[in-house]
Amino acid sequence: MVSPASVLGQLFEFAPGYIAMVRGPDHVFEVANAAYRNLLGNCPIIGLPVCEVVPELVEQGYIDLLDQVYRSGEPYMAEGAPVLVREQLRYISFVYQPIKDRSGKVTGIFAEGVDVTEATQAQQALRRTERRLESVLNNASVSIFLMDERQHCTYMNRAAEQLTGYTFEEVQRIDKPLHDIIHHTYPNGRPFPLSECAIDRAFPEHNQMQGEEIFVHKDGHFYPVAFTASPIRDEASQTVGTIIEVLDISEQKEAQQRQRLLLNELNHRVKNTLAMVQAIAYQTFKQGREPADTRETFEGRIAALASAHDLLTGRGWSAAPLREVIHKSLAGLAGKGQLDLDGPEIMLPPETAVSISIAIHELATNALKYGSLSVPEGVVNIRWSDAAGRFTLKWQECHGPPVGAAGPRGFGLRLIEQGLSRELDGRVELDFSKDGLVCTVDAPLPLVK
Amino acid sequence: MTGLSGKRVLVVEDDPILSLTIEDVLVEAGAVVIGPVAWLKEAEELAGSAQLDAAILDVNINGGHSYSVAGRLAARGIPFVFATGYASDGLQTHLNAPILHKPYNPRQLQTTLRELLAAA
Numbered sequence: 001m002v003s004p005a006s007v008l009g010q011l012f013e014f015a016p017g018y019i020a021m022v023r024g025p026d027h028v029f030e031v032a033n034a035a036y037r038n039l040l041g042n043c044p045i046i047g048l049p050v051c052e053v054v055p056e057l058v059e060q061g062y063i064d065l066l067d068q069v070y071r072s073g074e075p076y077m078a079e080g081a082p083v084l085v086r087e088q089l090r091y092i093s094f095v096y097q098p099i100k101d102r103s104g105k106v107t108g109i110f111a112e113g114v115d116v117t118e119a120t121q122a123q124q125a126l127r128r129t130e131r132r133l134e135s136v137l138n139n140a141s142v143s144i145f146l147m148d149e150r151q152h153c154t155y156m157n158r159a160a161e162q163l164t165g166y167t168f169e170e171v172q173r174i175d176k177p178l179h180d181i182i183h184h185t186y187p188n189g190r191p192f193p194l195s196e197c198a199i200d201r202a203f204p205e206h207n208q209m210q211g212e213e214i215f216v217h218k219d220g221h222f223y224p225v226a227f228t229a230s231p232i233r234d235e236a237s238q239t240v241g242t243i244i245e246v247l248d249i250s251e252q253k254e255a256q257q258r259q260r261l262l263l264n265e266l267n268h269r270v271k272n273t274l275a276m277v278q279a280i281a282y283q284t285f286k287q288g289r290e291p292a293d294t295r296e297t298f299e300g301r302i303a304a305l306a307s308a309h310d311l312l313t314g315r316g317w318s319a320a321p322l323r324e325v326i327h328k329s330l331a332g333l334a335g336k337g338q339l340d341l342d343g344p345e346i347m348l349p350p351e352t353a354v355s356i357s358i359a360i361h362e363l364a365t366n367a368l369k370y371g372s373l374s375v376p377e378g379v380v381n382i383r384w385s386d387a388a389g390r391f392t393l394k395w396q397e398c399h400g401p402p403v404g405a406a407g408p409r410g411f412g413l414r415l416i417e418q419g420l421s422r423e424l425d426g427r428v429e430l431d432f433s434k435d436g437l438v439c440t441v442d443a444p445l446p447l448v449k
Numbered sequence: 450m451t452g453l454s455g456k457r458v459l460v461v462e463d464d465p466i467l468s469l470t471i472e473d474v475l476v477e478a479g480a481v482v483i484g485p486v487a488w489l490k491e492a493e494e495l496a497g498s499a500q501l502d503a504a505i506l507d508v509n510i511n512g513g514h515s516y517s518v519a520g521r522l523a524a525r526g527i528p529f530v531f532a533t534g535y536a537s538d539g540l541q542t543h544l545n546a547p548i549l550h551k552p553y554n555p556r557q558l559q560t561t562l563r564e565l566l567a568a569a
Contacts, residue, residue: 264535271534272464275552276484279470282555286473299554306552 018092018115021099022050023108027066029053030108041086056084066109069096073106080120091120143246146232151177151200163225163248165218182215182240185196187222187362199229199244205427207231224253267313274306297365304329306360308354319347322356326382329360334373334380343384346391352446355423356393362412363395363439372400391426391445397436452563454479459495459504461518462532463487463511471505474555480562489513496521503565504529505549505558519546528565532558 012019013033020032025182026049039046045053051063060083069076076096082090094113098106137144143160145153152175156168164171164182174181179194186192194200198211209229214222225246232241278299285295306330307328309319325348348356364373364380372378384393397403409417413430416439421428426443458480468485475482476522483499486492489510496504496518503521506515508531515531522529534551547561 268534270549276464276466277533278552279466282470283466283473296554302552303554306550310550358464 016114016355018094018113020111021108022066023113025067025070026111027051027063027070033309035332039085039090054085056086059085066096069098069109070106073098073100073104080116089114091117119383119440143248145178145244145246147178147242147244149240151179151194151242153178153181160246163223163246164215182217183213185216187214199227200242215246224249263313263317267309270309271306274302274309278302293369300361300365301358304358305354307331308357311357312350312353317350319349320353322346323346325357326360329357330364332370333361333364334377338373338379340379340381342382343393344386346384346386346445347448349446351449352424355420359420360395363437364417366412367397367400367437370401371403372397375400378436386445389445391424391441391443393441395437395439397438400436401433402434403437452566455481455560456502456562456566457481457483457500457527458562459483459492459501459522460485460497461487461492461510461515462495462507463509464507467507470555471558475562478559478562487511489517492518493521496527497525501525503527503562505562506531507536510534528568530561530565537541541556544546 015033016035018033018036018039020036021030022028023030024126027301028047028049029045032040032045040054043053050066051058057063062083073075075098077094079093080091081094083090092113093116094111097110099108099110101107113159138159140157141159143163144155144157145160146155148154153168153171156166156171166174166181171181173180177194177200179192179197179200183197183199184192198209199213208231210227212224212226214224216222226249227247228245230243231239234240242337261407279438281295281298281302287300308320308325311324311328312318315417322343323341323345330339365376367373367380372380379398381396381398382394383396384391385393417428417430420441421443424441424443426441428442429440431438431440453475456479458475460468460471460475460482462471462485465487468487472482473484481494484492487494487510492506492510492515495545495557497502501522504518504527506518508515517533519529528546530547530549532549532551532553547565549558549561
């Protein structure tokens, strides 16, 4: 049979918390459990004042606290207080409970503490991580928004506040889907309903979305942005929200606009210069020493050059579709129904577009003078293909007058035969067959950068 | 055949080489050239009051646009053609006038003006 007193004694002795009792104004240890003694390195303590056993507590203010509890008779409680004991920092939640005699006079203090070092350190680590994330997010130049499943904003970093003109608190107060706060109107003034917004589709469609949109600033002005919207998933892979990264692209857009204007201006000047070349030719040839068709040939060539330029400018000097290049070069040179064009969509790099354009023009003027375009029933078939990395084109005249490879070749045909084959690094052949001129081009497919 | 013979055509063009050539081409076709003028103010005055059958307007005139001149001609029902080195998507085409893209050859100018006068 174990006595109740000894059960209590054992509970006290082996309790995991620190328990001790001190007596008198000098806080002399009367009793301390194993955990407490262990904390102090199991040195002798009973009968000794706290300040003598644990002198390091004096400087930390804990003796003053004991004095205060002793004097006032009021208990003192602390949560996770840092305590340096025997050169070890521990976090302890504790209570100093005054012990009073029958008359109410304080005679000692009951101290009980729980070591919360691990929990406190875990919390501190968490707070450090939070602070680090916070500083990353708030120093990022890209704006970041988090949205919940109702499309309400649950987080905005500093860049997002600067971008939109709203503070996070304001956005929370407005209490609407984020879209209705920063993306509510199209630039033309039409309302922009949430259901039409690509950004918000990242949530319902569980996909990452990217694109460009135009947002509305708090002060009402519109600004272009590039965005990436990604769904946020919980542990069960359920989509619970969206993270949106947004970048202001006003400057890029302005730079693009400037570049377009500059290119337009350059093209304008080039064409004005070509116009002057043409006028000078007109004035020079007018004096009558040259036959009229010399002038026409010259003007036609300048016009072909200009039309190729025009086509390329319309596409920022990147590439031009072959079909359009051919069409433009033939404009005004062939009658209705005299052309038969067929081939796949092929994009030509700028230099090739200009060369082909001039070559087609030369073929057409030749056909107009001597070939199938010189008679109403004449036809030109143009076929092209881009099989296996090679580019082939065939110009075939039919129903024209009989032709022969008469005499030395003029500039136009030499340009086609020699100039074009060099430019394309391929083979260009002119065949003056009885039915009409056939021109075939076979070259590596020119690459568009 | 000419259809331009005796027609009074206002020429607005600020480049001296081009304006001289346009003048020659029109005179060759028998037209009477009003101008050529290189300044908007003068062009606007002529467009508003001169006796005219047609006009050819360079879109960019000494840093400005000839749209105001076009407006006056349109108000008087005088047909006109724009000439420009710009791609057509940068132009105000609300006036519904034909556009000659520079460089155009002189016969193109004659043809366009003849068509314009025939339609008027």
